Amino acid sequence: MSPATKSKMTTLRFKDRIALYYVLATAALVAAAYLVVFGVVHHRVYLDLDADLRYEVAKHRQEVSLAGRTIRFAHKDEWEEREHREVQVDPVFIQITDPRGQLLDRSPNLxxxxxxxxxxPAGxxxxxxxxxxTAIRQVQVRLAAAGGGPAGYLLAAISSEAAxxxxxxxxxVLLGSYPVVLLALFGGARLLAGRSIAPITQITAATNRITRSNLAERIALPPRPDELHTLASAINGLLHRVEQAVAREKQFTADASHExxxxxxxxxxxxxVLIRKPRSAAEYVESITLGMHEIDRLTHLVEQLLLLARFENHAxxxxxxxxxxxxxxxxxLHRRxxxxxxxxxxxxxxxxxSATIVSDPFLVDLILDNVLANAIKYSPAGSTIGVALALGTSHLSCxxxxxxxxxxxxxxxRIFDPLYRSEALAHKHIDGTGLGLSIVAKACExxxxxxTVASTLGQGTAFTLVFPMGGAAVPDGPQGS
Incomplete structure (x- = not known):
């Protein structure tokens, strides 16, 4: 297929391309079927014609008598039969020649x-x-002499005009009907293709109506559980995920703005307060210290937000x-x-x-730092934090x-949602931005x-990390920090 043809094909509508591909495939099948039909009829017609011709040869050969190298008919009056006189009644033409093809006798109708x-031998x-x-079907039969040599030939022919x-x-009929059949097939295929892709058109229209402002709208599912039903379900699932992502984005923007x-x-x-009136040195120091604390908090928040943003391309x-x-x-633990x-x-x-894994050291350190920092932050004074490592067949759990x-x-x-803090108002004395566990979730992904997280209110929280294994395991004893 030439580039120009391919370009034209791509400009056709989808249903027209389906119909065209169907017709091209069907055209080859119809052409093959037509050739088979014509070949079978052609073979059958000539088979019957040759059978009639052989019958006439056998019948007239019995009327030929050989005396040495002389050939004659036993009943000369057979030459006057009607089939030899009238061409209109399926005439049979008979001719006798010598071995060199010289004419000896022939039927009157010749x-x-x-x-x-x-x-x-082809003769x-x-x-x-x-x-x-006039079209005729002809055959010649050798007439053998008494000694076995050729005495001459009997040539017989019948009309093949009817065949x-x-x-x-x-x-x-076949050549004339071929384009008609193809056009009818194209029209039917185009109609059926149009009806077949009608649900796709509806899905496209519904998808085009869905924007950021109406993400809650969904595509109506086709009644039959076919491929189009699967497509519509997949699009609805995608819209649901997009809606959730947009909702999280809006919530994150609002929370980030507030923070x-x-x-x-x-x-x-x-x-x-400082510029309203002169203050003492102690008051200035106290206010500046408070301002620096807020600057540090703001810096930490910005750094965590930037870290979350970098995770999109960190993979x-x-x-x-x-x-x-x-x-x-x-x-x-040494840093903390x-x-x-x-x-x-x-x-x-x-x-x-003590086992090794194959992973990114920066992200592993980031995960452990945030989880342990949370454990320290929300634990009461004088309590204990436990860290337990266990080796599995293909993983290491912490x-x-x-x-x-x-x-x-x-x-x-919701604890892994950005800027979400559980009962933040009830624990105002505990610093935090609500981004630590969001960073952990992104890094783990x-x-x-x-x-996994398991927690009992007022008793504590257990945070479990399951690392994919890499490297060898080495037995070791318990340690304390």
Whole structure:
């Protein structure tokens, strides 16, 4: 197919392309069927014609007598039969020749004409010829002399005009009906294709009506559970996910605006108080310290927001390497030693194995840091945090358990949403932005880490991370921090 043809094909409507492809495929099948029909009829017509011709040869051969090399008819009056005198009644033409093809005798209906003599073996097979502009079917039979040599040949022919007419009529009908059949097939296929893709048109129209302002609208499902039903269901599922994403985006924007506005409002209020009248050095120090605290809070919030934004493209830049989860836990606890000391919290690391995994060290450290920071933040003074590592057949699990305030069952499904804090008003003394667990969820998704949370209000929370395995496991004993 040429590029120009391909270009034209792509400009056709979808239902026209379906109809055209169907017609092209059907055209080949119809052409093959027509050829088979014509071949069968052609074979049958000539088979019957040759049977009649052989019958006439056998009948007239019995009337021929041989005396040495002389050929004569036993009953000369047979030459006067009606079939030899009248051309209109399926005439039979008979001719006798010597071995060299010289005419010896012929039927009266040949008049001054002669049948075509062919001394080659091809002449012994029925073949088509012409006699006075009329189509005939001809064959020649060798007449053997007493010694076994050829005494001459008997040539017989019958008219094949009727057979030629039948074949010509059939050829005309087939050739004439071929384009008509193809046009009818194209029209029918186009109509059926139009009806078949009508639900797709409806789905397209419904999809075009759905915008950001009406994401709750859904596509009506076709009544039959076919491919179109599956397509509509898939689109509805996609719309549901998009609606949820947009809702989360709106909620995130509102929460982020609120979180950013709060420290800015505190800074503005503090500065307004300072400029109203002269203050003592102690008051200036106190206000500046408060302002710096709000700036730090704002900086931390912005950094976490930027980190969440970078996660969208971080999958392409993962730097996987072999690392020890146990070592990562101890590194995080070392960084958090000041917070642990201030609240007199003990961390018991109970691990039966020290195993390595293949993962991104930055993200693994980020996950463990946020989970342990939450455990420290929400644990009461003098409590204990447990870290337990367990090795499975294809994974390494890390369970971090605290004795903190716990999470309400209704809030467990939302703690990974950006800027969401469970009962934030009831715990105003606990700093936080609500982004830590969102960062954990994104990082776990990138690294294919399974995460589960179990919590009992007022008793504590257990956070379990299941890392895909990589590397070898080495037995080790329990440690404490």
């Amino acid at each position: 008049k001054g004409e002669q049948l075509t003599f062919d001394a080659t 012994r097979v029925p073949f088509n010829s012409q006699l006075r502009g 030629q007419h039948v074949l010509a009529s059939l050829r005309l 950013l506005r709060t420290p800015l409002a505190v800074l503005r209020g503090t500065l307004e 392409k830049s993962l730097r996987r390497q072999e690392l020890s989860v146990l070592s990562c836990v101890h590194e995080v 030693r000041a917070d642990l000391s201030a609240k007199r919290i003990r961390v018991d690391v109970e691990d039966g194995v 369970a971090i358990t605290d004795q903190g305030i716990g999470i309400r069952p209704d809030d467990l499904a 990138l690294l294919a880490i399974e995460r």
